[in-house]
Amino acid sequence: NAGVTQTPKFQVLKTGQSMTLQCAQDMNHEYMSWYRQDPGMGLRLIHYSVGAGITDQGEVPNGYNVSRSTTEDFPLRLLSAAPSQTSVYFCASSYGGVQETQYFGPGTRLLVL
């Protein structure tokens, strides 16, 4: 099993550009989530999904969009990038929810100029 994979590893964007961060898992996990990690602020939940076709907002959803058309994939879209979205983004998955082991991907480092 590859576990949770994320692409790209690193990306530089200009303000106003859009992009999609990819996340995939091969563990047949129902629950998937996106976090951003900023210095001194820990991990903050952006969006999550409890299964294909179901998504919901986390703590910091503004400026981000998600969809879940398959169990395996959970892409995160930045609609119009802003410097405040410079961060490291982690995707995570688990079988049934947050009260069990979350498997994190290796992260995507995003720089918005």
Added chain:
Amino acid sequence: GENVEQHPSTLSVQEGDSAVIKCTYSDSASNYFPWYKQELGKGPQLIIDIRSNVGEKKDQRIAVTLNKTAKHFSLHITETQPEDSAVYFCAAPAERGNEKLTFGTGTRLTIIP
């Protein structure tokens, strides 16, 4: 929603000594408390968790204690080794459910050889 506070933000200990990291939470109904370890350049990885029906859980050199009355839980690492150097995060369910996780702000642990 849940508020999780983590202390200290940085911790340096001599190799072989013990390290203790403490977290407090706000929602008395919270019932699941995981600890994640993040090595440099990687995603977080679960190292131990505890549920509210027990007061302590051990796994080799790592232990977690839970005080429900005071609403705090702690990570204890004994006989520290250089590979214990990492950032550690505590977490608790953000709401009374299984869909959102609130993380602490992290503790950077450095083991001094």
